[in-house]
Amino acid sequence: MDAGLLSAFIKKLVARLFVLADEKYKLYKDFKEDLYFLMEELPMITSSIDEQLSGKDDLTLHFRVNELHQLAQEMEDCIDHIMYRASKTQKPWYHISRTSGNRIRSRLQLTKEMKRLKRRLQEAHQRKERYPVLCPSHTELPPSSSDRLIAQEDLVGIDGPLKELLEHLAEAKGQQKQLNVISIVGFCGLGKTVLAQELYDSEVGRQFEKRAWISAGQRNPETLLMEILRQVHEPPPLVNSDARQLSIDLRNCLNNKRYFIVIDDIRSTDKWNCIKSAFPRLQDVSSRIVVTTKFQSVANTCSSTNGYMHRMSRLDEECSKQLLLKESCLQEYSDSCSSQSDSKVILDKCDGQPLALTAVGQFIQSRNSVEQPEWEVVSKDVRCHLDTDDTLKRMYQVLTHDYTSLPSDEFKACLLYFAMFPSNHRVSIKRLMRRWLAEGFVVPSTLCSDPAAQSFKELMDRNIIQSVDISNNLKVKTCKTYGMMHEYIIRKSLSQNIIALFDGGKLQPKYARRLSLHDSSITDATNLEIDLSLVRSLTVIGEAGKAILNFRKYRLLRVLDLEQCTDLHNGHLKDICNLLLIKYLSLGGKITDLPKDIKKLKVLETLDLRKTYVKILPPEVIQLPNLIHLFGKFKLPNTVVQSKLQKFLSSGQCKLQTLSGFLVDVNEGLSELMVHMNKLRKVKIWCDSSATSSSLTNVKKAIQKFIHDVKDPSDDPRSLSVNFEGCSEDLLEGLEGPCYLRSLKLQGNLMKLPEFVTALRRLRELCLQSTRMTSDLITALGNLKDLQYLKLIADELEQTTFRDRALPSLLCLCFVVKHPTFPKTEDGALPLLVSLQLLCENLDGQCGVQIKGFPRLREVVLYDEVNTDIKGKWVRAVKEHQNRPKVLLLKKADPPEEATGNEISPLEGPVQETDIQVPPGEPKFASNNSKGHPVVCVGLTGLPVAGIGTVSS
Known part of the structure; x- marks a missing residue:
């Protein structure tokens, strides 16, 4: 087993031993002494092994790790069996020592097991002393910028991205002359360094007065600045200087010069912050800095001011096949491969990653076969030989580096958990995080109340996993691992019996x-x-x-x-x-x-x-003492005894935070009980046409209590979704402030904006769905000062105007309409808008939308179904905007039921009159969902704003 994973496992095990030790009852004589011995010895041994394994691959140490892992698993089995027996008797676990018969046998069995574990641990410690291992010196991890290993003539699918970035590299007419930082970000092996090298060697790149290329890696800021000074022909200082003085020297050298600097493989925001002051940001000088990184946070930071972010895409199926056949010297089989689905097995495994396609192609070539390979056999062989074959060695090193560089053992365990799902399987983020918590991979603490979200954020930031379904508010709904990373994860998980x-x-x-x-x-x-x-x-x-x-x-x-x-x-x-x-x-x-x-x-x-x-929820579910999340669409039986449930809820034992959701009809059960659920954070309600005035009154009371503002400084993520299309009366009339919600979704006949909406403190997300929306309703939305995301779904919007200073905090505005009528905006309205989504199949030109009034705009999203001319008009319009935002096409897909987001693909480059030219490198893999309907799996390219691509709540 991996030593890091063992350490994480031992930490969890010791915490559970503490629970046993804290009880006041003894299971047998010397129980506490044996327990404390195990608790003290386990961390010390694992710590010693961690130190010795650092930077060394030693067989003896690995045997020791596996031995300790087996011992720890046996201890966990012992603890869980204790808990299971106690749960079966409905008594605390320590009661098994206080009765006779079977319980006495259980106590004797536990005594024997604990003594055996203590003896095994002592033996493991003695073996460690008998076979000492010298501590090796620390060895630096291999650099992650492996993209340079792809030969120049093997470049495939680079034309589109290169053309896009050359436009940002060059001086554009009408654009302000200033320093621009271009970040190229993505998973290792996608070709970041190659793309940057092509920019550097291009005709446009050679026109700069001062140029430098440096590889950052693990170098310190002083070394980077010295190297740049050397390349721009400024003699570096003979004596050692600190980063501050070197920054001053470089700044003086580049002052009033048009310069082009490439910083490859930068791995931390701290390093960028240390050196960025060395680069003058003069007006009227169009200088450029290109950084490549696998870290999303680094890319966000580097390009936060006057910058542009390019997210690397996987190669499409045609380009992937071309590169694979080229590297395997099987070009003669290209026609047969095109007509067969067999090769899709290995193409899916390589997942459009140039490094993987190159390595696997060379692996096939090394087999010395003159016949067309059996792709299923190749797929299995790659997994078997991933860490042993020379042709796969470099790719394996890159994957290993991505894994071992994770900053904590918990993050490693969370990554390996993806082996529980098939390759290319879209995993719900919330489902994944709840499972991590249930498994004990992450544990909430006073320092981190949501460790699962933190772990997911870390994996996403490193681009080890990729988002698949993005909701309209740019929150990640589902994700998956890259194909070859998934192979690595499965191999590691299987080899370690995880x-x-x-x-x-x-x-x-x-x-x-x-x-x-x-x-x-x-x-x-x-x-x-x-x-x-x-x-x-x-x-x-x-x-x-x-x-x-x-x-x-x-x-x-x-x-x-x-x-x-x-x-x-x-x-x-x-x-x-x-x-x-x-x-x-x-x-x-x-x-x-x-x-x-x-x-x-x-x-x-x-x-x-x-x-x-x-459809009918047993009342016993509500009484489960540890239930936190409850999902479905149900109601209570008509015969339920409310008083018993109310007594349980009033006692404070209920931990329910998510009730998503319940149906309101003639049955008043859950609406009456909701008033007594004091820890709710997420509620979803459907109102049926059969709902009585009495049941609606109860729902109204429950909503009023739920949204009541207690002015909690923690600002809990409280969200409410109400579908009242079937109601015969206005459910939302009369709700009063002070009230608080972070997210609100209303679906029904909305003739005006309910008064309580404008009274909501710190409302961040609002989604309204109605057949028709009046100008008064839309105008009233402009008063929501804290709103960051607004989505309006309607057949028709009345014409209106967002006035100056309307929606001052809004980042994302989404319209889903049948008729293309959109609000006009005055100067000063929506000043922070970064994403504009105009989802209308009947879109007619720009429909009066003036994007020049949105100074921070980074993307415009359209339905893929709009005609080619309309797409062309929008592409030309964004080129005249100072930020040159992307035009993204949203493809209607059939996502998983719990992942309601749609998928977005980029539209880049020139548009011709008869065809949309999507550049090579854009993924268009098709798969099938559980219903057998085609699902287009495409990546979201160009999320340029920090903090936008977050986890869905």
């Missing part, structure tokens, strides 16, 4: 704690060579088979994700309700009803019923 995958053969290893099935049914138990009683996490996509869905075999499950399991039915729920340690439960298949026995799941934190047919 997960077990089933591929049609026998399921191994036997003692894996996490099990994932991807469209592979196991009907024969003889193929199941794994101890299901030790499995902590089970994920099924497709059909599972009887052997896997025999939940009597499981005991210690914490995560059960069956929302995409096709052969799940009500008969399985009885045994699922005996999984007493489960924290995350997501159901799908043919589930129609939940049994009352669900009350046994005392530690359940997330219950997701969105993929089921459950």
Whole structure:
């Protein structure tokens, strides 16, 4: 096992041992002494191993790590079995020592197990002393800027991006002369350095008076500044100078000069902040700096002022095939490959990454085969030889560097968790983070209340994972790993027994704690060579088979994700309700009803019923003491006893934060109970046409309490969604301030803006949907001073104007309309707008929209269905804007039900009268969702604003 992962595992284990030690009861004589011995020894041994493994690949040490990992897993099994038995008896775990019979046998078993673990740990320590390992000196990690290894003649798909960046590099007529910083950002191996090199060597690049190219890597700021001074023909100082003095010297050298500097592979914002003062920002001098980086935060910082960000795209399928065949010397098979789907297996694995395509092509060539390869065999061979074959070595080093450079063991564990999902599978961000929490990979603390979001942000910032579905407010809904990174993750996870995958053969290893099935049914138990009683996490996509869905075999499950399991039915729920340690439960298949026995799941934190047919929610669900997130569309039974539930809710035991959501009709159950749920943060309500005035009154009271402003300085992310299309009366009339929400979505017949909306403190996101929106309603929106995202969905908008100083904080404005009538804007309105989305299939030209009035605009989003002439007009319009924003095409897709965002692809370069020229390198991979409908998976190019591409709430 990886030493870092072992350290993270041990930290979690020691914390659980502390829980046992803090109890006031002894399970046996000397229990506390044995416990404290384990707690003290484990961290010391792992710390010693971490130090010795730093920068050295030593077989003895790896044996030691694996030994300690096995020991730690056995200790965790022991703890979980204690907790399971205690949960089964509905008594605290320490009560197992106070009764007779079976409980005495349990106590003796625990005594024996703890003594054995103590002895094993002592033996491991003695072996460590017998076989010492000299601590190696620290070795520097290989640089990540591997793109230079791609030969010049092998460049494929670079013409479009190069043409775009050359336009930003050159002096454009009518544009202000000033220093511009161009950031090229993306995953390792996409060709960032090659693209920068082409810019540097271009005719435009050679026209600058002063030029320099430096590779930043792990160099300190002083070294970088010295190297730039040397290249711009200024003799560097003979004595060592600090960064401040070197910055002054370089600034004097570049003053009043038109200069072009390329800084390749910059890895931190601190380094940029140390050297940026060395570059003069003079007016009337069109200087350029190009930086390449894999860090999104670095790109945001470098290009925050008078800058431009270019996000590297994967190669499209045609370019990928061209590069793969070229490197493998199989060009003669290009025609047959074009007509076959076989090669798609390896193309998907390479995922449009030039470095991967080059490495795999050379791997195929090294096989010395003169025949067309069997692509399925090649795909499996690449995984097997990823860390041993010379042709794959450089790519493996890059992937390893991305993994080992993660700053914490928790981040590494979270990345490896992607092995639970198939390659190219779009994973819901919120689903992923809730599973991390349930698994214990991340733990909230006083220093970080949302460690899951922090881990995801870190992985996204490093471009190790990529966003797939982006909602209209530019929040990430789903993500996936790059193809070859996913191969690396699977290989590492399997080799370290972190997960077990089933591929049609026998399921191994036997003692894996996490099990994932991807469209592979196991009907024969003889193929199941794994101890299901030790499995902590089970994920099924497709059909599972009887052997896997025999939940009597499981005991210690914490995560059960069956929302995409096709052969799940009500008969399985009885045994699922005996999984007493489960924290995350997501159901799908043919589930129609939940049994009352669900009350046994005392530690359940997330219950997701969105993929089921459950309409009636058992009241026992509301009484689960640790339930935090509840998803679905349901109501309570008509016969429910309200007083019992109200007593539970009033006692303060309810931890429910997400109720998304419930149906309001003649049944008043959940609307009455919502008033007593004091920890709610996210609520979704559907009002049916059968709703009575009494039930609507109760809903109104519940909403009033939910939005009441307690002026909590923490500004909790409270959100409300109400669909009142079926209501016969205005549900929102009379709601009063002071009130608070971060996000509000209203869908119904909106003739005017409800008064409470303008009274909401710090409202950041607002989505309104109505058949028709009046000018009074739209004008009233201009008074929302804190609003950052506004989405209006309607058949028709009345003509109106946003006045000066309207919506002063708005970053993103989205219209989804049938008729292209958009509000006009006066100068000074929407001063911070960066994203304008005009989603109308019948768009006619610019429809009076003057983008020159938006000084910070970075992108305009249109439907892909608009005609070619309209797209051309918008491309020409943005070229006249000082920021030269991108034009993005939104392709209507069929995203996962829980990921409601659409996907955006870029439209760049010149537009001809008959065809839209999308440059090479734009991804257009097609896949199928669970319904069999085509889904276009395209990346979002050019999110230039820091803080916009955030995690959805």
